[in-house]
Amino acid sequence: MSIVAMIGGGSWATAIIKMLSDNVAEKQIKWWMRSSSAIDHIQKFGNNPTYLSSVELDIPAENISNDINKVVEDADFIILNVPAAFLKDALKDLKPGALQGKKVVSAIKGIVPDENLIIGEFLNQFFQVNLEDILVISGPCHAEEVALEKLSYLTIASAKSENAVLFASLLNTRYIMTNISDDIFGTEYAAVLKNIYAVASGICHGVGYGDNFQAVLISNAIREIKLFVDAVHPIERDIKESAYLGDLLVTAYSQFSRNRTFGNMIGKGYTVKSAQLEMNMIAEGYYAVKCMHEINKKYNVAMPICRAVYNVLYEKKSPSKEMALLTKFLS
Numbered sequence: 660m661s662i663v664a665m666i667g668g669g670s671w672a673t674a675i676i677k678m679l680s681d682n683v684a685e686k687q688i689k690w691w692m693r694s695s696s697a698i699d700h701i702q703k704f705g706n707n708p709t710y711l712s713s714v715e716l717d718i719p720a721e722n723i724s725n726d727i728n729k730v731v732e733d734a735d736f737i738i739l740n741v742p743a744a745f746l747k748d749a750l751k752d753l754k755p756g757a758l759q760g761k762k763v764v765s766a767i768k769g770i771v772p773d774e775n776l777i778i779g780e781f782l783n784q785f786f787q788v789n790l791e792d793i794l795v796i797s798g799p800c801h802a803e804e805v806a807l808e809k810l811s812y813l814t815i816a817s818a819k820s821e822n823a824v825l826f827a828s829l830l831n832t833r834y835i836m837t838n839i840s841d842d843i844f845g846t847e848y849a850a851v852l853k854n855i856y857a858v859a860s861g862i863c864h865g866v867g868y869g870d871n872f873q874a875v876l877i878s879n880a881i882r883e884i885k886l887f888v889d890a891v892h893p894i895e896r897d898i899k900e901s902a903y904l905g906d907l908l909v910t911a912y913s914q915f916s917r918n919r920t921f922g923n924m925i926g927k928g929y930t931v932k933s934a935q936l937e938m939n940m941i942a943e944g945y946y947a948v949k950c951m952h953e954i955n956k957k958y959n960v961a962m963p964i965c966r967a968v969y970n971v972l973y974e975k976k977s978p979s980k981e982m983a984l985l986t987k988f989l990s
């Protein structure tokens with residue numbers, strides 16, 4: 660029997676807890692989140708008070724805790740599921756070596772700030788987790804649709820395929836299908852980048868571009884993703900697979916997308932702060948574009964859409980002027 664520990668208490672963590680609970684394989688689920696009032700609420704009422712509160716959660720009260728060491732100590736799989744900007748903070752109390760020898764699964768679609776590392780690299784360099792023990796959950800899937808049990812496909816990536824197969828067998832349900840991949844680097848980077856393109860898509864919508872232009876923007880975005888992931892990790896991959904193109908499409912077009920919603924508000928003239936306050940959820944693309952700006956200094960890939968989003972969010976350039984400039988680089 661596998662023991663699975665979830666680190667994080669937001670919408671995606673709540674959705675994955677639901678998948679793990681609905682999946683029939685025998686397992687024990689443990690759950691860490693920082694908020695003790697949320698823990699009390701879940702223990703008492705069986706739902707998360709802040710995120711996806713319609714989802715019924717049936718986890719033994721003693722398995723939910725804000726003591727991270729207690730939650731991870733006997734886990735086989737540890738799922739990291741807080742926005743990347745808060746990952747260091749979430750892991751700060753872990754005892755040295757606590758992740759070593761465990762299989763660590765990143766459900767995060769973001770980059771660790773300052774270090775400018777994707778999650779797998781961060782775990783490998785700062786927590787001595789072997790690359791073979793790192794897994795990535797990706798694919799086009801919104802927590803809100805999991806709550807509604809809408810059919811969704813996830814991609815589980817691991818350099819060691821038996822790890823991916825075993826972990827996928829803990830998630831499959833009537834409404835969750837899984838694909839297996841060995842592209843941990845490409846899967847992570849593509850997931851990070853698509854958030855930035857969804858912000859771009861939102862900005863364009865906010866300043867008044869229509870569906871015709873959105874289609875051109877997203878066609879160019881997938882080409883930027885391909886150029887970048889091929890530069891960072893050149894292996895044979897089909898960029899049209901769900902974990903790459905699918906993830907970009909759902910985020911760029913869905914009503915549930917945090918990144919698109921955030922971009923839309925920026926396009927309509929909100930400040931970053933007011934857009935963030937309004938949302939009550941985290942748009943990873945805001946943080947990611949700054950990290951990608953730094954990372955790409957090494958690779959020098961032509962990424963005009965990324966650059967335009969960076970200029971709007973960090974150089975205070977006018978969204979409408981920056982998007983008008985961007986149109987010259989698209990085809």
Ligand SMILES: NC(=O)C1=CN([C@@H]2O[C@H](COP(=O)(O)OP(=O)(O)OC[C@H]3O[C@@H](n4cnc5c(N)ncnc54)[C@H](OP(=O)(O)O)[C@@H]3O)[C@@H](O)[C@H]2O)C=CC1
Binds near residue numbers: 668768
């Ligand atoms: N939502 C989705 O559909 C999907 C999300 N993802 C990825 O999952 C990851 C988690 O995102 P998601 O669940 O959507 O996030 P949410 O916006 O739903 O939740 C935010 C989480 O971040 C925590 N948090 C907020 N501020 C801080 C802080 N200052 N320090 C520490 N923790 C903080 C919150 O804790 P608290 O409640 O205590 O404030 C909460 O657990 C992201 O990388 C996202 O890209 C991937 C696929 C789908």
Ligand SMILES: O=C(CO)COP(=O)(O)O
Binds near residue numbers: 798801910
């Ligand atoms: O990664 C996600 C869906 O696959 C979540 O990000 P968005 O909410 O911006 O779409």
